[in-house]
Amino acid sequence: MAILHHNAYGKSCVRLTKVVRGPHRHELSELSVDIQLEGDFADSYLTGDNRKIIATDSMKNTVYVLAKENDFRCVEDFSLLLCRHFISTYSQVRTVTVDIRETKWDRIQAGDRPHSHAFVAGGSELRTCRAQLDSKSTKADLTGGIAGLQVLKTTGSEFSDFVSDRYRTLKDSHDRIFATSVDAQWTYGSQPSDFNADFAAIRTALLKTFATHHSLAVQQTLLAMGEAALAVCPSIQSIDLKMPNQHRIPFNLEPFGLENNNEIYVPTDEPFGMISGTVRRQ
Amino acid sequence: MAILHHNAYGKSCVRLTKVVRGPHRHELSELSVDIQLEGDFADSYLTGDNRKIIATDSMKNTVYVLAKENDFRCVEDFSLLLCRHFISTYSQVRTVTVDIRETKWDRIQAGDRPHSHAFVAGGSELRTCRAQLDSKSTKADLTGGIAGLQVLKTTGSEFSDFVSDRYRTLKDSHDRIFATSVDAQWTYGSQPSDFNADFAAIRTALLKTFATHHSLAVQQTLLAMGEAALAVCPSIQSIDLKMPNQHRIPFNLEPFGLENNNEIYVPTDEPFGMISGTVRRQ
Amino acid sequence: MAILHHNAYGKSCVRLTKVVRGPHRHELSELSVDIQLEGDFADSYLTGDNRKIIATDSMKNTVYVLAKENDFRCVEDFSLLLCRHFISTYSQVRTVTVDIRETKWDRIQAGDRPHSHAFVAGGSELRTCRAQLDSKSTKADLTGGIAGLQVLKTTGSEFSDFVSDRYRTLKDSHDRIFATSVDAQWTYGSQPSDFNADFAAIRTALLKTFATHHSLAVQQTLLAMGEAALAVCPSIQSIDLKMPNQHRIPFNLEPFGLENNNEIYVPTDEPFGMISGTVRRQ
Amino acid sequence: MAILHHNAYGKSCVRLTKVVRGPHRHELSELSVDIQLEGDFADSYLTGDNRKIIATDSMKNTVYVLAKENDFRCVEDFSLLLCRHFISTYSQVRTVTVDIRETKWDRIQAGDRPHSHAFVAGGSELRTCRAQLDSKSTKADLTGGIAGLQVLKTTGSEFSDFVSDRYRTLKDSHDRIFATSVDAQWTYGSQPSDFNADFAAIRTALLKTFATHHSLAVQQTLLAMGEAALAVCPSIQSIDLKMPNQHRIPFNLEPFGLENNNEIYVPTDEPFGMISGTVRRQ
8 A cells, every 4th residue: 555655735936027116226136936835735635635725826926926015135035925924824834945046137337337227137147045934933944045156267276186096087187177057055044144245245255265266176165165155154054065067178189280288178068077065164 | 163064076967878789679778877976085175185086087987887898778777886886996985876867769660660770769758767875785775767757638637626815816627738747756675676667667657647547636646646656566665756737828718709618728837836745655 | 320121020939739629539739839020010110100010919819819710730731820810911011920839749558549638748859830921922831840850870870981181080980870850841832732641751751761771971861861751742842951960979998998899979969060951852 | 853952061069168378367268169061062962972071070170270270369250260261271162151159258356356267157148250251252251249148127118009909918018127138140341340349349339228228119129229239330231130028027916906016027938029120231
């Protein structure tokens, strides 16, 4: 006999554009929101009895209604607001998890200053967050994050002295290109936090450390970047980093009688190294 | 002070085409392999000392070398083989995790029979597996799976009698389209298993149950599909199913003086419902 | 001074699911439709006067309304119907172009026969068509097509004796993998046509020729496939084929003391060869 | 009988990273290059005789070799250089077409100034160009361009007074969001040109006009943007613009007893309007 061991359901990729029309300038946020519920929903699985099911279409409506009815300054606040709504409104909900991804829009530079209501896409990077609230808790677990922060440095990166055995063909390198797409998630602790300031400080620390750290391994730079984030932001307790090694492979110019002095590379998407680590405040 | 709490690294998306050239026909497999290692690698993070690091480039080489040196009948066997290699070769490895995705290729029908060496792509679905081995274990944890199995039924699906409150605008439906992309992962237990036969039996059971189950909720069909998989395959202990509800929304023809008798729909990618569940043998 | 030299506008990617509910089985079609209009629309560009502009939102509505009001057996018929609608309804339209892509859905095999209303996705290939009608013509230009027909053969393909000079490093090969994603478009002439039968016959001819033609170059196989299509389908006048060479590169096993007897390859997405040709009936 | 009416072949998506290591800072360019040849290549199609075929693999090598052997300041120069190479080296080539796409990398801001060798991805936009050279010409046709320039304004956009008929449901709007992904290609004439300065000037003109033009229709803004580009750059003769209308649809808050004062929208990917136009210097 089979039993239903675990279940969850929700709505994913609810896309929202919110414009706050201030007297002098407009604020724009474009979000994609995922909501997942766990709780007393087994009857729907077992017999198709949906009386406790909040339709995922209603979850979608809720995102728009709450976005209208509430002022919020950042995705972290909106995710907490959504969590509290589902826990306080529906007694059958035991745990709610909200994930948000925010697109980066920069103001178009018009003359010597940023335009009041016109924007240009600010790259592939996303600001992310996850809030999770349990019906028995008063406080949600909250992580902030950044995803798809694409960076590259043309020097200041080495990789040498690693295991030599039958399976190794890669040579030691003391000057290679280091390219990655940083994916970071940090957990907020109990300290009060200005989420926008924290996000900006962590993003700057990650970029600056990537640029200036002399790298002996992707691993080493990852740890340095995590340490830098913890150093600039007392509100966070730990940071989880994923840094794919997006290889630029020196093109072999020897068959053509030429020497490749670290000038000509083939960028490749696959395969890629995948380096990860979690750094915690002690 | 910050500490390195967790670390892992590896190579992702190592793509392999292997051809086994039999006397009468060729066997083709196209795989994408991910390898992740955990173990005694902290020195690389802490000081850039890479002496215990197996380069991810060497992992890539290992995939091709082991594919050449070994006969294997399926992705499950190859993933186990890779796990055992890393644990037995490198004492600094504590845990190895191997994920494989296999593209579906069908033989081209040439005249009245399948061609010996020509293939046509068999859709977006992937056969997947994950093996994980610990240096202290003799037996790996193994899951088989299928991802991206896109299915749709034009009737035999209802959704009604769910929570009515301020946030609901969706009407009860007693005849709707049900479309999903099934993502299933099943765990193998201790029984001996013919992985190819098991995969085929589970895939058939999932498709047949989807087609014939009268659905009162995606949740209910998901459970029925999980039970069917467990019923046809004694080797597996549990199955985890993720079934996004890929909505086909009836187009409102009223403004044009027409009635939509469940004929004309708008397929949408976003947002989508996401229903999941784990079904276990008791 | 600048002048508006050319203009066109329309709606792209209008997605439609249509279900025809027969007494014994349902027919399913899922389409993505693009409509482009040229004509007397310059005022909208020059002064923002939109009085002759048919909103692209209205074009979208038209797709659903016409899908409801008309029986059609195939994308070719629907594209012609849309063309005639726009030309006959709006005098300001000079030329209308309709492109349709249809997803491949196969019936789920239930027991020993195809299910009446449940489907499984039939791969990445799309059936395509383009109809173009001018207000001064009585007859539309019509092309049928297939896109993304992914095929691979493990032998029966050579490439040798090509230009040898400083830029060549590739060796002659007398046995290589040949993989491609066929994109074909054929033009219908004046003969009456059963579009569904023609599509099926051309698809079969393309697959069979790919499988059985001994290839000395992708170019040669492309021509043979085009000739085969013209041979099986008297209604078409010409066929345009695009066949990217999706390389499988033999992995160099020499550093590991192994020989690669055409068994172990690296599939690559980029770069790819791109071979094209148009074959015409004389 | 069938004849080969047209043929072409080449290599697509040759990806190149080039680093120029100056004493004080590094210059980075990442390109994806397509090369297509037309000429005396029919024998390969007709009989598999490849003696006049330059392997697409050799074309790939050529990209890297010429990138090494030549200094070039921009993609336009590199595309011209590649064209001239193929025409002057191979007498069987009649026409060569080179397309290049360049990724946008911005320098990481380190302290108060741009870093000398560390970069962050500058968004989805690509700088593009196409050069085409005929063996009988002394001068190539050259277009510069930008693709994927994603912009959005929250006000200053109307759309009203368009055709009202049975198929219209969209209401007049005097304040809507205008979002698009600009794709522009401009043709260079006979005047001398500083391609980098021209690109920067055109990009700035496109952004500024988008931001400040009061839009009565996407069509009108497109023309204004094209005129602005021609005005700032005397070297170009014409500009071709494609501007998909990436709809933000006001979410209907009425069922929830709320009013949507242009605050809450649903961003959608499909369907989208597609507006295009070519603007020429008279």
